[in-house]
Amino acid sequence: MNNEIKIFSPATVANVACGFDVLGFCLDSVGDEMVIRKTDKRGIYITKIEGDFDLPYEAELNVAGVSALAMYNALKPDCGFEIEINKKIKPGSGIGSSAASAVGSVFGMNELLGRPYTKTQLTAFAVKGEALASKCEHADNLAPALFGGFTLVKSMMPLEILEIPSPDDLYATIIHPQIEVKTSEARAILPKEVSLTNAITQWANFGSLIHALHTSDYSLIQKSLHDVIVEPYRSKLIPYYNEVKTEALKVGALGGGISGSGPSIFTLSKGIESATKVASSMKSVYSKTGIAFDIHISKINTEGVKVL
């Protein structure tokens, strides 16, 4: 068995419009690269961090380290692990940067140990790392990073993750405006109560979206990708949100919303050509603002985290 593997841990989009807090999907064009190395020396050691983001080397303070420690302490293997992180997903971008790190370490260790754990069990370890970054236990980025495709986190306690199929030609376009949206602020801005009418609209759309993904019905994906609960509040935290979305829809995006708690904005499109047009439309909106931004175009990644 190999003592070292290199893995790709993908970025993800959580809070998919009407699927707030439960639905996520996986990207393939952006992700962290990590090397996991089995060592004789016991313990978890972050030995190398690339990427310009000032992340801590202490395992207890590093997202990848914390999830690794959760698994390590549960399994108590007769070895240790070194973790190298080539951080490519910007922290705070809203596309699952911490989830990618949290997933990468436990996935890599699990591979090196001959897969003692299921993906759902790995998710439970990764939740501990994610919690370090986001101050709460959630799995809506972790699940798509581990399983690929679209995932529905049906419940956290017990952890239950459903893999939702999706059509072959579905692409995401994402713009990351380089501003900070504090997760605490994104949370505080949400109402504690919502109208029953809006809640019904949201679950009608969400049920419809799950059906549309199962039936590869792009038109129904389009009609279902609405968020009447969270978007009206959180979109205020993202400059030019409405302009970006309006222009994206004009050039053919099926729909979109806030990625995670922002500031990234995601859209879904049928086909790469449409996704590319959407990228241009986003660029033309944001080029005029003076705010720096990244744009990603990605096929839905049905594989998730993988060995390179």
Next chain:
Amino acid sequence: MNNEIKIFSPATVANVACGFDVLGFCLDSVGDEMVIRKTDKRGIYITKIEGDFDLPYEAELNVAGVSALAMYNALKPDCGFEIEINKKIKPGSGIGSSAASAVGSVFGMNELLGRPYTKTQLTAFAVKGEALASKCEHADNLAPALFGGFTLVKSMMPLEILEIPSPDDLYATIIHPQIEVKTSEARAILPKEVSLTNAITQWANFGSLIHALHTSDYSLIQKSLHDVIVEPYRSKLIPYYNEVKTEALKVGALGGGISGSGPSIFTLSKGIESATKVASSMKSVYSKTGIAFDIHISKINTEGVKVL
């Protein structure tokens, strides 16, 4: 072309736990029988009503008549129609009695006229009849009566109905306690606002239920059939609700809830044997109460309203 047909218009269950206000399914063991006759004389005439329920003969005051008139006035055919109703579903039972009548007339007329309308268009006419009975326009019983199986009414404006597949061996058991639950009271008891936390739980369960129906996953149907929003309020209006549900779950029901706005209680089971055990458990609870009741066991009817 025949000038007269006899049809079976089935009972239905709406508000399927987490699918409140949008999901419904169709029964096959109970329904109205209706005869629709094409006549030279213009107009819509209710010519016969069987069943002991004191329903009006004036078309404008009869659910089946109102939906028939909506279609008749839209199409303006060169003929008239007589409608005979053998009313077998008790009005006020919560299993779509008015919906069955509203659907039967327009379905029958559409058949006799060579099907000028789609099922969704027929639903729109039937909504007018349903509104006479329930004082509001909704389609969550009409859609399953017309389409059969499970239906999701994604939106009313425009009317959009999704047909959700379901596993072959799924049965419903329904108890109808013969008490009156006023629809107005069932509506008034609902909160106008719900917690965001509960709303998220509800759409997680609802998305999960749609996925479970697509994948014939009985265990996931079981885990998804929960209603944290409406059941806590409306169940108070139905005597021995908790006892019925508890005993049904004990003997193997996958889950259940209030059928429509009650007083009927529905459960779903895998297989007729389980559904029959559930019926016995319901009977043993209600036999002790002194309240009269009916119990129905039914396979999910995937066909919907049909010509006999």
